[in-house]
Amino acid sequence: xxxxxxxxxxxxxxxxxxxxxxxxxxxxxxxxxxxxxxxxxxxxxxxxxxxxxxxxxxxxxxxxxxxxxxxxxxxxxxxxxxxxxxxxxxxxxxxxxxxxxxxxxxxxxxxxxxxxxxxxxxxxxxxxxxxxxxxxxxxxxxxxxxxxxxxxxxxxxxxxxxxxxxxxxxxxxxxxxxxxxxxxxxxxxxxxxxxxxxxxxxxxxxxxxxxxxxx
Amino acid sequence: xxxxxxxxxxxxxxxxxxxxxxxxxxxxxxxxxxxxxxxxxxxxxxxxxxxxxxxxxxxxxxxxxxxxxxxxxxxxxxxxxxxxxxxxxxxxxxxxxxxxxxxxxxxxxxxxxxxxxxxxxxxxxxxxxxxxxxxxxxxxxxxxxxxxxxxxxxxxxxxxxxxxxxxxxxxxxxxxxxxxxxxxxxxxxxxxxxxxxxxxxxxxxxxxxxxxxxx
Numbered sequence: 001x002x003x004x005x006x007x008x009x010x011x012x013x014x015x016x017x018x019x020x021x022x023x024x025x026x027x028x029x030x031x032x033x034x035x036x037x038x039x040x041x042x043x044x045x046x047x048x049x050x051x052x053x054x055x056x057x058x059x060x061x062x063x064x065x066x067x068x069x070x071x072x073x074x075x076x077x078x079x080x081x082x083x084x085x086x087x088x089x090x091x092x093x094x095x096x097x098x099x100x101x102x103x104x105x106x107x108x109x110x111x112x113x114x115x116x117x118x119x120x121x122x123x124x125x126x127x128x129x130x131x132x133x134x135x136x137x138x139x140x141x142x143x144x145x146x147x148x149x150x151x152x153x154x155x156x157x158x159x160x161x162x163x164x165x166x167x168x169x170x171x172x173x174x175x176x177x178x179x180x181x182x183x184x185x186x187x188x189x190x191x192x193x194x195x196x197x198x199x200x201x202x203x204x205x206x207x208x209x210x211x212x213x214x215x
Numbered sequence: 216x217x218x219x220x221x222x223x224x225x226x227x228x229x230x231x232x233x234x235x236x237x238x239x240x241x242x243x244x245x246x247x248x249x250x251x252x253x254x255x256x257x258x259x260x261x262x263x264x265x266x267x268x269x270x271x272x273x274x275x276x277x278x279x280x281x282x283x284x285x286x287x288x289x290x291x292x293x294x295x296x297x298x299x300x301x302x303x304x305x306x307x308x309x310x311x312x313x314x315x316x317x318x319x320x321x322x323x324x325x326x327x328x329x330x331x332x333x334x335x336x337x338x339x340x341x342x343x344x345x346x347x348x349x350x351x352x353x354x355x356x357x358x359x360x361x362x363x364x365x366x367x368x369x370x371x372x373x374x375x376x377x378x379x380x381x382x383x384x385x386x387x388x389x390x391x392x393x394x395x396x397x398x399x400x401x402x403x404x405x406x407x408x409x410x411x412x413x414x415x416x417x418x419x420x421x422x423x424x425x426x427x428x429x430x
Contacts, residue, residue: 008257034300036251038262042223045260047253049298049318083264085249085403090424094342094353095360103264127309138309139389145310167411174354180418181411184427188300189404196382196396203395209305212399 008107009160019161022057028104028161029054029082032188032214033130037061038079039110041072052080053126059106060122060153070150073110078154080106084215085186091168092179098168100183104161108154116143119151131208188215223322224375234376237272243319243376244269244297247403247429248345252276253294254325256287267295268341274321275337275368285365288325293369295321299430303399306383307392315398317378323369331358334366346423403430 005020019025035052038045048069052061059080063070087100113119120141127135168181190212193205220235234240250267253260263284267276274295278285302315328334335356342350383396405427408420 008259034298036253036262036264036296036298038251038253038260038294040255040260044223044292044322045253045255045294047251047262047294047296047320049251049296049316051314077259079253079260079262081251081262081264083249083251088345088427090346090349090408092354093360094338094350094356095364097342099266101264105262107259123309127312130303131305134305135309137394139307139386139392139394141309145308149310167409167413170411170413171354175413176415177354178415178418179352179354180420180424181414182420182424183409183411184424185406185409186429187404187406189402191400191402193305194382194398194400196385196398198382198385198390199396200391200393203393205395205397209395209397209399212303214401 005160006158009105009158017162017164019163022156024161024163025104025156025159026054028084028102029059031102032082032084035061035080035082037069037073038081039069039073039076041068046072052082053129055122055125057156058153059156060126060151062123062126062149062151065148065150067150070152073152074112076110078108078110080154086165087186088184089168090181090184092170092174092177092181096168096170098164100165102161102163104159106154106156106159108158110152110154113151113153116146119149120146122151122153123149131212133206133208137206190214220375221373224320224373232377232379234378237371239376240319240371240374241269243299243317244274246317247297247299250276250295250297252284252288253296254284254288254291256283261287267297268344269371270337270340272371273368274371275341275366277338277341277364277366280363280365282365285367288367289327291325293323293325295369300401301380302401304383305396305399307385307389307394307396311383311385313379313383315380317376319374319376321369321371321374323373325367325369328366328368331361334364335361337366337368338364346427348421348423352421405429
């Protein structure tokens with residue numbers, strides 16, 4: 001992680017919202033597993049939603065070894081973006097409406113994990129990062145499943161965060177207008193876990209399920 | 216909108232989850248204003264979060280006329296992706312964990328709206344689509360604000376939806392294991408609106424604020 005922006009991570013628009021420090025970037029990645037990965041395929045840009053996780057200064061994502069997305073990303077330039085919407089910002093003029101959000105854009109070259117043991121270790125870190133204690137409760141991963149799973153990662157050395165928070169910024173002359181302005185806060189809500197219809201009798205959701213939070 | 220997929224919209228992985236009809240695609244776009252736009256800039260892919268809205272068979276997004284993103288998108292190939300996360304699907308094996316979601320990937324060439332009247336009409340449609348009745352309550356948009364705003368759009372003729380719902384799909388042999396499995400449902404929760412600290416006394420949030428829902 002570099003504390004100074006590279007040419008392409010330097011936030012051009014509204015750069016008072018920009019942050020380049022590892023703590024901020026890592027905090028946003030750790031708070032929201034959903035990401036959107038951008039890559040080129042047949043000369044056109046693609047954006048695929050998937051889950052990401054972080055280990056130290058690298059970000060990871062995974063999928064089926066048959067995935068077109070993962071194949072197109074391997075050894076190629078990608079952009080991985082994580083966005084947490086925190087609110088709709090309602091101003092007195094259409095022009096000053098905005099959103100409160102925390103986002104990260106990370107650029108780099110995606111590399112495939114080739115060592116099966118390292119791949120399994122990384123999938124464990126992914127699972128444990130979301131649901132501590134779950135990995136060892138699960139049926140053990142088979143060699144065939146590991147083979148059918150591709151894990152990609154890239155160094156977080158070209159990443160930037162952008163954050164907006166707080167009330168609307170209206171034109172000074174507009175504050176006297178009788179128009180409701182403020183923020184509608186948004187968050188990802190996790191509802192009560194729903195048992196699998198085929199769950200064995202007497203099994204309750206473990207703590208890593210009932211305590212799970214994102215955002 | 217085509218009911219048959221093009222080569223690049225045909226969903227390759229898990230294609231039983233794919234839908235190509237306009238009703239499904241439009242329903243997902245209309246439910247979630249947040250999108251991620253993928254485009255090329257200096258030979259590398261970029262993914263920028265923004266808000267989208269739909270008018271008929273076209274999708275729109277906007278921003279500052281100084282935006283690097285909008286400039287790079289204009290008359291270029293883009294991919295606009297909307298993702299609604301509906302739940303975390305917890306299986307008895309790591310390999311069978313998944314997410315419930317509704318997503319759309321739309322490909323096309325982004326065009327800039329050049330006629331100011333058409334641009335203003337489209338920004339009104341965006342605002343009214345989210346908050347019916349708000350546009351006419353607001354301080355009127357100025358010519359300068361309109362000039363400072365770029366609106367892009369593209370035809371939804373190459374779009375596909377992908378949807379997963381329901382409980383985990385475990386290997387038959389795993390259903391007998393004493394492991395909790397099920398779904399942790401997720402939704403975007405809107406909290407009580409927070410008044411702007413500089414709000415004039417006596418103004419309550421209008422119905423379009425208190426009734427607002429996404430997802």
